[in-house]
Amino acid sequence: MKKQLSLLLCAAIILIVTAGCWDYRELEQRGLVCCLGLDRAAEPGKIKMTVSVIRPGEVSSDTGAGGVVRSKAAYYTATGDTVFETTRNFLMQSSRRLFWGHNRNLIIGEAMAREGVFNVIDRFVRGVEPRLRSWVFVAGGTEAKEIVETVSKMEDGPGAELDALIKSSTSLSVVPQVDLKLFIERLNSKTAAAVVPRLELIRAGEKTDAGDYPGTSGPAGAAEPKRQRLKLSGTAVFKGDRLVGWLNKAESRGLLWALGKAQSSIVVVKCPGDESSLASLELLELISKIKPEKRGNRIVITVEVQTESNLVEQQGTADLATPEALRSLERRHATVVKNEIHATVKKAREYNADIFGFGEAIERKFPQEWKELESRWDEAFPELEIELKVKSRILRVGRITRPVGPR
Amino acid sequence: MLSKFVRWLQRRLFKQVPEEPFNLAEKATKPGRLKISSNLNNNLARLQELYYRCDDTVMRRFEIGSGRLGGLIVYLEGFVDQDRVSEIMDGLMLLSRLTDPQCSKMKAEQSFDLIVNQCLVAGETNLVENLQQVTQGVFRGELALFINGVARAVLIDLKGYEHRNVSIPETEVVIRGPREGFIEELVTNLILLRRRIKGPQLKVEKIFLGEQSATAVAITYVKGIADDKIVEEVRRRLKRIKIDAVLDSGYLEEYIEDAPYSPFPTVGNTEKPDVVAAKLLEGRVGILVDGSPFALTVPHLLVEAFQVSEDYYSRPFYASMTRLIRIVAFMITLLLPAIYVAVQAYHPEMIPTILVVRMAGAREGIPFPALLEAFLMLAIYELLKEAGLRMPRAVGQAVAIVGTLVLGEAAIRSGIVTPAMVIVVALTGITGFVIPPESESIAVLKFPLLFAGSFLGLFGVMLLVFVLVAHAVSLRSCGVPYTSPLAPAAYGEWKDVFIRAPWPLLQRRPGVIDRQNLRRQPAEQTPQPSKGKSSRLPEKNEGSPDEF
Structure with missing residues (x-):
């Protein structure tokens, strides 16, 4: 008993004195990264990283004191040969060691994306701190640096805004939601191509697509200083690890229709019986299946899409609550979906990038045929026959059955 | 080298006091096995010698039955009921029966027996033959009676002294249930x-x-x-x-x-x-x-810490809920400071982003590391608790006010601690009172856990918890495993561990303790609707003729 006790005591002392707390780091000694941008540096072969680091003091202090509003995050840029070296190079500018555990946004600059991401992505999967749940974006038309800078200046919780933006995109379903894990999975695949949402910078005063970004004048109106804003616009398509092109809004949605990833989306169609006015249909339920079939010695992909929607709005006075009108609306909805998927397929063939994962679907269903097909997939994919079957249903018409207006 | 060090440490730490023969009896001035003399004067002298400077002993010589017999009573002042003493003295001194001619011829021994058997109006009497027993009795609140010519004495139990009344216990307060508490008697x-x-x-x-x-x-x-x-x-x-x-x-x-x-x-x-x-x-x-x-x-057993008498008096749902709360409180008070420090120093990724930013902001400008911060606050809390316990009631308020300042807003404002730490310590303090039977062990254990958490992170907390669990499982209380019925698991008894099942279901006594008379009460005692026709509702068709 005594011997055990004293041994235990010795062990505890040795353990604490020699091994303890080597990793102990107070919260205030850590730089909490909330946003990361990866770019090519000017010097060839070098990496330029821009991080947005939260200033906790600014966030938690009561705002408005003294009237000076400081931004809640600081941004730093560093260059280096490898990602890890670059992260350490930040220590030359900031005493705080960067902490990646809370980073939710990984933005890849367009130039870097076109050059290939294999060289930079490894660290973010290998390291223990970076999260696989952080969102991946491609900066369209700009450097990632500029976007990170913009993020740093955002008022409510830097990083959180971008996170909220991509999360709320579920109710529109015009960009795919891609986190690092999904991105890596696609990069690991031999045939499937990765897609990543495209993030665009809208400079103050710049003209935006009409209606795409309403409310550029905030509550303070014109008196507000000119600010830059971010916008999700379309999808970046990768071939291997290289960016090869973009999908626009409709094509992006076409991709989500085919993959069954759209959660809620608004389809606008012309009213049957009153072609000058429009009706909005809100997607409720989407079931998609990608079915490879064998016809003779060819393999045909059938994409089956079933949608269920509600009629949520109509213009004009046509009575849409009749079975005939509803059937017609359903057909029009199906046509929109079909057209969008077709557009996407066309783009995918153009880029020769299997963004739908058709190859994987064939591999699962016909492993024998796939062995032969795999080696010449690049030639086979653009030639692949694709059949579309879209069924749309409209379930409810809302609180009223007849449109507003005199009868 | 190491073993030498260990041995040295053992010698230093567990220096044995050489065993002394345990002989308190001889040291104390006990009379030993002294026979009572038949001569009353000898006994008196002997007792006076024994009770030298015990001024609260009363030794009174008197005459029984009109001077026929010499008597001596010995008792402790205030330890016996004075009224009863007078009663007995009354009886003895005025004892007319001993003046009877028949009795006057009796020998002292016979008279003594007569007195003991017929004249002592008291519940418990005890005949003794040596002075040690007399002394024992006297100092336990008995009255010793000696008679001249008899080598024996009789001890009469007349215990009667002041004590507290039965009152509400202060440590275990209940809302529903008996309020009586034990006293010192x-x-x-x-x-x-x-x-x-x-x-x-x-x-x-x-x-x-x-x-x-x-x-x-x-x-x-x-x-x-x-x-x-x-x-x-x-x-x-x-x-x-x-x-x-x-x-x-x-x-x-x-x-x-x-x-x-x-x-x-x-x-x-x-x-x-x-x-x-x-x-x-x-x-x-x-x-x-x-x-x-x-x-x-x-x-x-360990589970008794979570079972409170009121659980069994109040309704089972509420009792079960409070019992679960107690278990949660036990975890919180034991682990919260350790986990808090471990997570913020080693695993900030576990905290939601907004909270971690707030916490980091609050920590800015705090001079101490989180460990020291937590340790200081916990130590101050223990100190305040101790002070609050010991101080006279009159100054209680002052201490309470100072305490709130030290452990509250003022400590935050002066930049010594973070608000989150105050919450953690306050929570730890409050939850510590929820389980009184374990509160002492918790108060001791939370410090090692805190250090483990800050030296090795959650890994350290886990290690120490593992050691504690292993230790608890190894314990036995009078042969019964300390952690039963959890481990070794007796699932049938879990209905009185995490929850308190309704009484009709608690048909068995805990089997780990009691193996011979398991059945507490018969089953199927909950009232059921009677199978036959209800006796309270008048039947429409089958009214007996008597009713009319």
């Missing part, structure tokens, strides 16, 4: 117990412990329910004790504990007779100590 305590378990099956074995204190200790159990082996074990452990004095049941606790070096208590204590009664009915053994309002119960 053993006889009253035993009656409080007897009133709850009626009949001779409730056994009370009295022994006297303590060379100086000669404290009465009562072992109580219910024959037929308590395991004889456990009773025998308790009896053996108590009788083994050689101690100077027993001033509270706490003295005995450490002598009969299975693991005195463990942070976990293996002997339970309570101030409430209903609790002791309930434990006796579960097959436990109660130990009541004269002079202490705290009764001990063995075996004491």
Whole structure:
């Protein structure tokens, strides 16, 4: 008993004195990264990283004191040969060691994306701190640096805004939601191509697509200083690890229709019986299946899409609550979906990038045929026959059955 | 090298006091086995010598029956009921029967027997033959009567002294349930117990412990329910004790504990007779100590910390909820400071982003590392608790005010601690009171856990928790595994562990303690709607003619 006790005591002392707390780091000694941008540096072969680091003091202090509003995050840029070296190079500018555990946004600059991401992505999967749940974006038309800078200046919780933006995109379903894990999975695949949402910078005063970004004048109106804003616009398509092109809004949605990833989306169609006015249909339920079939010695992909929607709005006075009108609306909805998927397929063939994962679907269903097909997939994919079957249903018409207006 | 160091450390740490022959009896000025002389004067002289400078002893010579016999009474002032003494003296001095001619021829011995058998109006009398027994009796509140010419004395139990009334116990407050609490007087305590378990099956074995204190200790159990082996074990452990004095049941606790070096208590204590009664009915053994309002119960298991008497008096749903809360509180008070420091220093990715930013902001400008911050606050809290306990009531308010300043807003404003840490410490403090039986072990254990958490992170917390669990599982209380019925698992008994099942379902006593008389009550006692026709509703068709 005594011997055990004293041994235990010795062990505890040795353990604490020699091994303890080597990793102990107070919260205030850590730089909490909330946003990361990866770019090519000017010097060839070098990496330029821009991080947005939260200033906790600014966030938690009561705002408005003294009237000076400081931004809640600081941004730093560093260059280096490898990602890890670059992260350490930040220590030359900031005493705080960067902490990646809370980073939710990984933005890849367009130039870097076109050059290939294999060289930079490894660290973010290998390291223990970076999260696989952080969102991946491609900066369209700009450097990632500029976007990170913009993020740093955002008022409510830097990083959180971008996170909220991509999360709320579920109710529109015009960009795919891609986190690092999904991105890596696609990069690991031999045939499937990765897609990543495209993030665009809208400079103050710049003209935006009409209606795409309403409310550029905030509550303070014109008196507000000119600010830059971010916008999700379309999808970046990768071939291997290289960016090869973009999908626009409709094509992006076409991709989500085919993959069954759209959660809620608004389809606008012309009213049957009153072609000058429009009706909005809100997607409720989407079931998609990608079915490879064998016809003779060819393999045909059938994409089956079933949608269920509600009629949520109509213009004009046509009575849409009749079975005939509803059937017609359903057909029009199906046509929109079909057209969008077709557009996407066309783009995918153009880029020769299997963004739908058709190859994987064939591999699962016909492993024998796939062995032969795999080696010449690049030639086979653009030639692949694709059949579309879209069924749309409209379930409810809302609180009223007849449109507003005199009868 | 290391073993040498260990041996040196052992010598330093556990320096043995050379065993002395335990011989308090000789040191104390005890009379030894002195025979009572038949000469009253000799006895008086002897007693005066023994009770030299014990000015509260009363020795009074008197004459019995008109001067026929010389008598001597000895008692302790204030320890015996003065009225009863006068009553007895009255009877003896005016004893007319001894003046009878028939009696006058009697020898002293015969007269003594006559007195003992016919004239002493008292409950308990005891004939003794030596002065040691006399002394023992006198100092336990008995009155000794000597008669000239008789080499014996009679001890008459006339105990009567001031004691506290039975009142509400301060440590175990209940909203619903009996309010009576034990007092410092053993006889009253035993009656409080007897009133709850009626009949001779409730056994009370009295022994006297303590060379100086000669404290009465009562072992109580219910024959037929308590395991004889456990009773025998308790009896053996108590009788083994050689101690100077027993001033509270706490003295005995450490002598009969299975693991005195463990942070976990293996002997339970309570101030409430209903609790002791309930434990006796579960097959436990109660130990009541004269002079202490705290009764001990063995075996004491870990789960008892979460079982409060009120659980059994209030409705089962509420009782189960509060029991779960108690378990959660136990975890919080034990682990919260450790986990807080570990997470913020090693695993900030576990905290939601917004919270971690807030916490980091609050930590800016704090001069101490989180560990020191937590340690300081916990230490200050313990200090305030201790001060609040010891200080006279009158200054209580001042301490309370200063305490709130130290542990509250002012500490945050002065930039010494973060608000989150104040919340953590306050939560730890409050939840610490939820489980009184374990509060002492928790108060001790949270510091090592805190250090483990700050040296090795959650890994360290986990390690130490593992060690503690392994230790708890290895413990036994009077032969019963300390963590039962959790481990070894007895699933049937879990209905009184995490929850408290309704009474009709608690048909069995805990089987780990009591193996012979398991059935507590018959099953199927919940009221059921009667199978036949309801007697209260008048029948429409089958009205008997008598009703009309």
